[in-house]
Amino acid sequence: MTPPLPRTDAPARNGLREATCAVHQRLESSLRLAAPDLTRNEYLRTLRCFFSTYSALESELEKHAPVLRSVGIDWQERRKLPLLQRDLEALGQADVHGALLKSRAELPRLETLPQAMGCLYVLEGATLGGQLISANLRRVLGIGPESGGAFFASYGGAVQTQWQRFCVALEKSLLDLDGRQEAAVSAIATFELFNSCV
Numbered sequence: 434m435t436p437p438l439p440r441t442d443a444p445a446r447n448g449l450r451e452a453t454c455a456v457h458q459r460l461e462s463s464l465r466l467a468a469p470d471l472t473r474n475e476y477l478r479t480l481r482c483f484f485s486t487y488s489a490l491e492s493e494l495e496k497h498a499p500v501l502r503s504v505g506i507d508w509q510e511r512r513k514l515p516l517l518q519r520d521l522e523a524l525g526q527a528d529v530h531g532a533l534l535k536s537r538a539e540l541p542r543l544e545t546l547p548q549a550m551g552c553l554y555v556l557e558g559a560t561l562g563g564q565l566i567s568a569n570l571r572r573v574l575g576i577g578p579e580s581g582g583a584f585f586a587s588y589g590g591a592v593q594t595q596w597q598r599f600c601v602a603l604e605k606s607l608l609d610l611d612g613r614q615e616a617a618v619s620a621i622a623t624f625e626l627f628n629s630c631v
């Protein structure tokens with residue numbers, strides 16, 4: 434699925450969207466989360482991959498919580514690992530840490546605010562396809578937010594509001610070309626991390 438055309442008044446977001454378009458499409462095709470013949474095993478594998486990837490990235494991003502707050506991001510509110518843990522447990526995966534899938538790609542460097550924002554752009558963007566994916570999980574596997582589909586139902590009806598608030602912080606954090614370039618490198622590396630374990 435091709436995301437809608439970029440808005441011209443959001444240079445940081447537009448740059449990230451353009452830089453990651455190909456890698457997003459590659460991930461979307463390998464995940465098959467919107468496929469009519471998605472299997473429970475495929476979905477479980479995705480959750481295990483996401484649990485390991487979010488676990489590694491969120492523990493790095495947490496170190497940036499104060500600076501994220503200064504651009505308007507409440508880190509605690511954005512964390513998704515508890516939802517992934519809840520989903521794995523709901524689907525019978527009691528030992529979630531034993532279920533970690535190893536990524537073959539390296540973690541992105543997350544030392545600066547632009548690098549952190551590039552990574553967070555990918556993690557927050559994952560909620561956008563969520564509504565479509567949630568509907569498919571229910572239709573094909575009979576899974577709802579309470580029975581293993583909480584991650585893809587992140588933010589419920591507030592998805593668009595949360596995304597818009599994130600985009601405001603993005604523009605505030607990436608004011609120059611160097612910062613935008615750093616964020617793009619980090620966003621691509623973040624997508625590759627997901628691609629390497631699905």
Ligand code: HEM
Nearest residue numbers: 434436437450461464465466467554555558559561562627
């Ligand atoms: C089968 C899986 C997926 C589908 C069907 C999907 C679908 C979509 C759709 C429809 C949009 C546009 C939504 C809108 O603008 O309102 C979108 C945007 C986005 N998605 Fe995905 N997505 C999937 C997986 C992922 C994953 C796993 C990630 C990250 C790990 C991701 C990251 C993003 C990002 C960063 C954007 C924002 C692009 C922008 O700036 O407009 N997506 N996706």
